[in-house]
Amino acid sequence: MSPPASNDLSAGGGGTLAVPPLTGGPRIGGGRTARRGLSGRFVVGPTLTGGFVVLFLSVVVLIPLAVLVYKSTGSGWAGFWHQVHSPFAWSALKLTVVMSLLVALINLVMGTAIAWLLVRDRMPGRQFLDTIIDLPFALPTIVAGVTLILLFGPTSPIGINLAYARSGVLLALLFVSLPFVVRTVQPVLLELDRDMEEAAASLGASQFTIFRRIILPTIAPAMAAGTTLAFARALSEFGSTVLISGNLPGKTQVAAVFIYGKIQEDSVTGAAAVSTVLLAVSLVVLVLLNVIQLWVARRD
Amino acid sequence: MTRNRTSAPRWGLRVVVLAYLMFLLVLPVVVILYRTFQHGLSPVFDALTTSDAQHAYKITAIVAVSAVVLNTVFGVAAAILLVRHRFPGRRILDAVIDLPIAVSPVVVGLALTLVYGRNTAVGSWFGRHGINIIFSLPGMVIATSFVALPLVVRAVGPVLEEIGEEQEQAAATLGASAFQRFTRITLPSIRGALAYGVVLSLARSLGEFGAVAVVSGRLLGKTETVPLYVLDLYNNFNQTGAYAASTSLVLVAVAALVASRFLRPRGAMT
Numbered sequence A: 001m002s003p004p005a006s007n008d009l010s011a012g013g014g015g016t017l018a019v020p021p022l023t024g025g026p027r028i029g030g031g032r033t034a035r036r037g038l039s040g041r042f043v044v045g046p047t048l049t050g051g052f053v054v055l056f057l058s059v060v061v062l063i064p065l066a067v068l069v070y071k072s073t074g075s076g077w078a079g080f081w082h083q084v085h086s087p088f089a090w091s092a093l094k095l096t097v098v099m100s101l102l103v104a105l106i107n108l109v110m111g112t113a114i115a116w117l118l119v120r121d122r123m124p125g126r127q128f129l130d131t132i133i134d135l136p137f138a139l140p141t142i143v144a145g146v147t148l149i150l151l152f153g154p155t156s157p158i159g160i161n162l163a164y165a166r167s168g169v170l171l172a173l174l175f176v177s178l179p180f181v182v183r184t185v186q187p188v189l190l191e192l193d194r195d196m197e198e199a200a201a202s203l204g205a206s207q208f209t210i211f212r213r214i215i216l217p218t219i220a221p222a223m224a225a226g227t228t229l230a231f232a233r234a235l236s237e238f239g240s241t242v243l244i245s246g247n248l249p250g251k252t253q254v255a256a257v258f259i260y261g262k263i264q265e266d267s268v269t270g271a272a273a274v275s276t277v278l279l280a281v282s283l284v285v286l287v288l289l290n291v292i293q294l295w296v297a298r299r300d
Numbered sequence B: 001m002t003r004n005r006t007s008a009p010r011w012g013l014r015v016v017v018l019a020y021l022m023f024l025l026v027l028p029v030v031v032i033l034y035r036t037f038q039h040g041l042s043p044v045f046d047a048l049t050t051s052d053a054q055h056a057y058k059i060t061a062i063v064a065v066s067a068v069v070l071n072t073v074f075g076v077a078a079a080i081l082l083v084r085h086r087f088p089g090r091r092i093l094d095a096v097i098d099l100p101i102a103v104s105p106v107v108v109g110l111a112l113t114l115v116y117g118r119n120t121a122v123g124s125w126f127g128r129h130g131i132n133i134i135f136s137l138p139g140m141v142i143a144t145s146f147v148a149l150p151l152v153v154r155a156v157g158p159v160l161e162e163i164g165e166e167q168e169q170a171a172a173t174l175g176a177s178a179f180q181r182f183t184r185i186t187l188p189s190i191r192g193a194l195a196y197g198v199v200l201s202l203a204r205s206l207g208e209f210g211a212v213a214v215v216s217g218r219l220l221g222k223t224e225t226v227p228l229y230v231l232d233l234y235n236n237f238n239q240t241g242a243y244a245a246s247t248s249l250v251l252v253a254v255a256a257l258v259a260s261r262f263l264r265p266r267g268a269m270t
Helices: A044-072 A076-085 A087-120 A126-132 A141-152 A166-191 A194-202 A207-236 A239-245 A255-264 A268-299 B008-037 B041-048 B051-084 B090-102 B105-116 B121-128 B137-163 B166-173 B178-207 B210-216 B226-235 B239-263
Strands: none
Touching: A044 A268, A044 B051, A044 B090, A044 B105, A044 B137, A076 A087, A076 A268, A087 A126, A087 A166, A087 A207, A087 A255, A087 A268, A087 B008, A126 B008, A126 B239, A141 A166, A141 A239, A141 B008, A141 B178, A141 B226, A141 B239, A166 A207, A166 A239, A166 B008, A194 A207, A207 A268, A207 B090, A239 A255, A239 B226, A255 A268, A255 B105, A255 B210, A268 B090, A268 B105, B008 B041, B008 B239, B041 B239, B051 B090, B051 B137, B051 B178, B051 B226, B051 B239, B090 B137, B105 B121, B105 B137, B105 B210, B137 B178, B137 B210, B166 B178, B178 B239, B210 B226, B226 B239
16 A cells, blocks of 8 residues: 555644755755746836845844854954864864764664654554654743753653753753754655565565665655754754753853853853854855755756 | 564664653653642742743743744745746855754854944944844844744745746736735735744744843843743742743644644645
8 A cells, every 4th residue: 555645634744844845846946947937027026025135134144144253253363263272162162063963863863763653654643743743843942951951850750860961962952953854854755656665575675675775865865954954953052951051161061052151251252253163064064955955956 | 565564673663763752852841741730720820920921921922923024024025036036146045044044043142242232333323313222122033033034935935836926927917016916816825834934933933042042131021031031030940930931832832833733835845
């Protein structure tokens, strides 16, 4: 039996909050499917809309980020490096990157497993799981922090205390990044044609061979994209780590919390320098994501 | 082919995934609900009706609704621009819209402070005209707009693409103005996706913490939103209050989840 009515609600289909659509055309506008707009005839409308869009983006996003980068190098590159290399800044950045890589890796495995379970395993309670997967997107990060410290803090009812430890930070980051891989892999798994798998099975391929040779190559781009998003999210996370990490400089303090501390101390250059590093890594991640999307678009 | 036989690896997968979700998603929510209502309803009610709490809810509502309105207008405009028009720099615009996903909320807050803070050129100009941006509502609205920026665009875009523009063109040939085409044809056809995007934005805006923490200055009873208030209560060992406020936000999040599940445009997003 082929998967029944894959577009009904029970089948889920992800693509929620902040997960760019991966299948069915790369991005908005697609490129090749460009239609001729009405733009030729109505010059005022698009110009006005375009002006508004660019103005809004500039005021809210672009000018602030540009000023931030400018300020971070205000005292020259030497000053910038001095700030970034100061012991606590450096250890915060290192911790953030290492933790984010770890989070990305765990998400790659667990996210794919969850997506698999949601799509392929007709298990009771599947719809419920499918709904709650998005909870980390909907839940305010500080509330996530409070709930996690209640369960895994000093008063833990299950006797696990991860507060003020790096494992606590890891836990918080795993929570907030949970949906990314699930929601990028799930729709691709849903669309996957079962015929090939059945053909392979009839030719004597083992389950493992089928997964490795047929399923994995198809879902690999989605896995890569989801993992990249999870990594980006972990890099930038603030709210959920504030409580459980205890913000011990040099030990459990992540980059975002370090920056916040510097802002509170009115040490703008230090904050701006570390912010710029974080921003640069984020940009690299975004570019990577676009490359993955192009890769997907090519293969279609 | 449905396999009725449930194999050992499948059970293994089930156990691992369910345990992971249990500890990471379900139990934390169960525990906070338990701790909140452990002594009955009245302490919760009392904690949520203090004047500070009421004020935090009011500020949150004002900031979130303003940001959502701005982002909705921006989102629809940007989606139309990206889908319906070809212009130089379109790809860059498309990429820039995703930028907020990757920028840390704290970095957002800092960046805004550096431009609109009281000691900056822009900030002091506004200050002379009696408008404070940072440590005040306008800055909080801008910060919230920043973090929720892509949501409406990305919800509406694919649907706009899917419906095409034959109807709009037909209306244009019949003499409908651009405004009429938008309100009578475009808007009704993107209604569902727009509602979906608005719900997502609202959830994100209500819960924004890092960016707002920086630009608001966290002035109790002045610029404190509910998420900031939660931290404040927690730090002041007012656990009943912190849990009650947290639970109220959990309930909002769950409502948003359920709503988005029904509003999710089928096949459009994926």
